Amino acid sequence: MFTLHHLQDSRSQRIVWLFELMGADYDIKAYKRDPKTSLAPESFKKLHPLGSAPLVSFNDETIAESGAICEFVLTKAGKQADAVSAKERLLCLHDEDKHLKVQFWSHYSEGSFLPPLVTAMVLNKARAKAKPFFVKFIANKIIDAIMDAYFDKVIKRNLKFVESHLEGKTFFVGDEPTVADVQMSFGLEALEKSGKLSSFPNMTAYVARLHAMPSYRKAMEKMAAAEASL
Numbered sequence: 001m002f003t004l005h006h007l008q009d010s011r012s013q014r015i016v017w018l019f020e021l022m023g024a025d026y027d028i029k030a031y032k033r034d035p036k037t038s039l040a041p042e043s044f045k046k047l048h049p050l051g052s053a054p055l056v057s058f059n060d061e062t063i064a065e066s067g068a069i070c071e072f073v074l075t076k077a078g079k080q081a082d083a084v085s086a087k088e089r090l091l092c093l094h095d096e097d098k099h100l101k102v103q104f105w106s107h108y109s110e111g112s113f114l115p116p117l118v119t120a121m122v123l124n125k126a127r128a129k130a131k132p133f134f135v136k137f138i139a140n141k142i143i144d145a146i147m148d149a150y151f152d153k154v155i156k157r158n159l160k161f162v163e164s165h166l167e168g169k170t171f172f173v174g175d176e177p178t179v180a181d182v183q184m185s186f187g188l189e190a191l192e193k194s195g196k197l198s199s200f201p202n203m204t205a206y207v208a209r210l211h212a213m214p215s216y217r218k219a220m221e222k223m224a225a226a227e228a229s230l
């Protein structure tokens with residue numbers, strides 16, 4: 001049995017969906033973010049030196065990094081026919097070209113897509129916290145200059161890239177969800193929630209498709225139930 005250590009409102013949600021897509025045996029232990037810092041609480045940090053979500057425990061091991069967790073749970077799920085076929089299906093092991101594409105999106109999600117979005121989010125939080133008025137004024141000028149010099153351009157380029165990839169497609173690779181979707185879902189879901197996809201019809205339709213999938217809905221319900229216990 002896998003245990004997902006789920007940090008409130010975090011990338012952990014991808015792993016709940018992965019478990020549902022696999023039909024895995026798992027439970028969720030939810031952790032509340034520190035109300036002052038919004039970071040993981042001490043109890044979560046004790047689980048792994050990185051202290052970042054998601055974390056998955058299986059037997060005596062606790063694994064970090066979403067992409068590595070996907071590989072880990074698909075590998076450790078066992079040798080039963082359904083676990084083997086879940087691994088083949090979700091990593092497209094039967095098709096080298098598709099498999100390499102799944103790997104691309106999985107790496108791209110954490111390597112290029114999310115970092116500038118997270119940076120923009122952190123800078124906006126700093127903007128909101130800056131006070132008194134003259135400090136806020138200077139903070140805004142500096143943050144605007146940083147965004148303008150680099151991050152706005154990179155974010156724009158990435159959104160254009162993903163939007164054009166999804167043109168005419170149901171999922172990131174092939175006609176069924178794969179680990180590529182598991183990895184990309186979190187960022188697109190967050191963008192949609194914050195109203196940033198209004199001028200991107202393909203990404204908007206993709207998120208709507210996720211919301212209509214029974215496995216995705218079940219995952220979100222289980223996660224909400226785990227968070228409700230906090």
Ligand SMILES: N[C@@H](CCC(=O)N[C@@H](CS)C(=O)NCC(=O)O)C(=O)O
Nearest residue numbers: 010011039040052053054065066110
């Ligand atoms: N590349 C890592 C990123 C992990 C990460 O930054 N997780 C965030 C949650 S979305 C986190 O743990 N934040 C709280 C903290 O660092 O204390 C992964 O994919 O697992």
